[in-house]
Amino acid sequence: MPERVTVVARSGSVSVRAAAVQEVSAQGASVSRGPSGLVVGGGSHAVHVVVPEGTDVVVGVASGKVVCEGALGAVTITARSGHVIVEQAASVDARTASGRIDIGRCDGACNTLTKSGVIKIGSAAAVDVSAISGRVTIGAVAHARVKCVSSVVKLTTGPRPDVRVRTISGAVEIAVPRGARPRTNLRAKVGRIRCDCEVGDDGLVDVETVSGRISVVCD
């Protein structure tokens, strides 16, 4: 199993690419050994790191763009601001105060957090998304937990969804596959609820909002 790689950079772009290599290499930064793996230390310029496929990667940046390409292991990224892109990972924990998070494919748990940014997840086995404001778009997902204060949430489920969404305000749109008949719990204290799909026992769509809008549509 490849050694964990931690990348620390104050600003500037960070790219981590998983490739068919045996050793970790880095441009624009020094590599040293830390207590729990290799540490790539950058400053305020671009850092490019190549790691073996399946490597667990931890990235901490103050600002700037972080791009992770190829098939990585567990990816953990914390950025105060900037744009975070993860193409493919076994699991993801990505958080940013005011940036954008784009996750392509996550084979395991995908935890994301933004204060006022945009979160977009292509597909994931399970997502746990938190946002204060901003937009959340989740593609194909089986299990989802979403908690937002005033965000716009769009989520597409599989045929047997397990989806729970809580918001204070904003709008929630859940798209289920045509023919799926999930059990639903849709509650808005003040707000409009629309459900176009048939109700049955194919999983659960559970959405509650205080003053938002909820719609469940057939995709």
Add this chain to the structure above:
Amino acid sequence: MTASTTTLSGAIAFCDIVGFTELTADHGDEVALALVEQHESLTRALLPDGARIVKQLGDGLLLYFGEADGAVDALVRLHTDTRSAAVGDVPLWIRTGLHWGSPRVRGDDLIGHDVNLASRVVALAAPGELLVTDAYVGACPAVRDRLVELGPVFVKGVSDPIGVWRLRDELPQFDDGI
């Protein structure tokens, strides 16, 4: 004027209400005030001996724990107790950050770099999440098995990154109703 030289080692926690600005704008000052009072009341009720609320900062509370050991458990209880708390229809969602350090004492207040760090860490937490720093883990190594490492994190106003961890799957994330 002479500055105080008294320091006090201990765990410093910040707890704040998630989305307080948006909640206040949408639901008004009365609801905001009631949420703050409920937050304070629930917190005060579960503090162990040697712990106290140092001060209230808007929607946030600064807490001090004399012993490292009980701090995580107290905050877990706070998250559990606030799980179904609400003012009318508006739920009380909180997040917490915990650090260990040696702040300066000024009357009943605590100030200094370690207090600032604790306040920055909570800003990285999701609703219902507890984050702790490397310094806290160093003071309470037994807690490490309950944590997942987030790695080095840059926080506002501090040049060097700090190590941050999150509590692993112990906290209630979803209740049965808002």
